[in-house]
Amino acid sequence: MLDTIRRLVDEQGRLAVAAEAIGDNADLYATGLTSFAAVQLMLALEETFDVEFPDRMLNRRSFSSIASIAGCLHELKEAA
Amino acid sequence: MCQACDSFLDRLFAKGVLHETGVDGLYGRGQAFEAVIEGMDRLITRLAEGDHAEVIRFPPGMNRALFEKSGYMKNFPQLAGTVHSFAGSEKDHLALLDNIHNGGDWTGGQGATDIVLTPAACYPLYPIVARRGQLAPEGGLFDIQSYCFRHEPSKDPARMQMFRMREFVRIGLPEQAASFRESWLERARGFAETLELPHHIDVANDPFFGRAGRMMASSQREQALKFELLVPIESTENPTACQSFNYHQDHFGELWGIKTASGETAHTACVGFGMERLALALFKHHGIDTNGWPTSVRAALSL
Secondary structure, three states, rough: OOOHHHHHHHOOOOOOOOHHHHOOOOOOOOOOOHHHHHHHHHHHHHHHHOOOOHHOOOOOOHHHHHHHHHHHHHHHHOOO | OOOOOOOHHHHHHHOOOOOOOOOOOOEEEOHHHHHHHHHHHHHHHHOHHHOOOOEEEEOOOEEEHHHHHHHHHHHHHOOOOOOEEEEEEEEHHHHHHHHHHHOOOOOOOEEEEEEEEEHHHHHOHHHHHHHHHHHOOEEEEEOOOOOOOOOOOOOOOOOOOOOEEEEEEEOOOOHHHHHHHHHHHHHHHHHHHOOOOEEEEOOOOOOOOOOHHHHHHHHHHHHEEEEEEEEEOOOOOOOOEEEEEEOOOHHHHHOOOOOOOOOOOEEOOOOEHHHHHHHHHHHHHOOHHHHOOHHHHHHOOOO
C-alpha cells in the first residue's frame, strides 16, 4: 500500500523531491504539497483504492503524511 | 402596513431604501442607501490615509481568459457568471424573437463574449501587477473597488447577487502580507465600533464547491487563512460576514508569476469590505430612517 501511495504522491503531489526519499511520517505540506495538489491526491487515492473518504477525513491532517494517508485507507478498508 | 410581520427586506423596499427588480439579490439602491455607501467609502479612505495605496477602480466585468487562468472555476463554478451575446444571422435573429415571443429558450444561441462578471474585486488586479514586472522592495499596496457577481439568489438582503466590494490588497514578502492583515484586523474593530455595530471576528472559509471543496475549506480554516468580521443582520445564530481578511500565501504570486524585489514568489493578502452588507447592517441596527441614527454614526458617515 505504501508503495502505491508513494506513486500517487509522485504523480499528483507536484513535489520537488521524489516520494521515495520522503519518510512515512514526514510532513508532506512542509515538502511543498499545496492545498490544491492535496485535493488531486485525495481524488487519485479514491480512484486507485476504490474508496470514498467521508467528510470527517476531508481535511488537511488526513493527507499530511504517507503514514496518515495509509491510516485513513486502512480504516476505510476495514470498515468495508 | 404591519411592520412586525414584514421582513427586513420588505421594509427596505417599502421605504425606498432598496428597489425590487423581480430577481432575488438584484436591487436598485435609493438615495439614503447610496449616501451611507458614500459615507463609508470616505471613512474607509480616511482609515487608510497614510498608507498611500494606489487607487484602481474596475468595471463589473473582467477578461475571460484571465478569469480562466485565475482558477475560479476549479473552486467556485456554482457562483460564476459569464457574459453572452447574440452573434447569429438574420435568420437566427428571427428564431430568437420567435422564441422570446413564445416563451421559449432564446438564450441557447448566445455566444460567450470575452467578458465574465468579476467574482471578487482583486481578481483583475493580479495580472496588472504581474505585467509590471518585479516588485519594488516595499512591495505593492492597492486600493480597489468593483461591483462583483455571485450567483446565489436569496431573500436575505445581505446575500445580493451584485454588490460592491472595496478592497485593499498587499503584495510583497510573507511578513509584509502578514503585518498588513494584522493591522487591518485591528482597524476593522475600530471601524465597527465607530459605526456602533455589534460584531465579532472569527476564522472562516470560502464556499468551495463539492467534496474537493470540503477539503479546501477545512485546510483554509486549519491554517487560519481567512477571518471575517461578522455582524448579525438576518439572524443572530448566523451573523453576516461584512468584512474579510485573507492571506493567500503564494497562491496568486505563483499563479501570476509576481516576484518580489529579490526574485522570490510574492505573497498576497487582502481585506475586503462588503459595502452593501455593511450598509444593511447599519440600517438593521440603527433603523430604516437614517435621520434617527446616533449622532456620532451620522457624523462619521457625514450624513
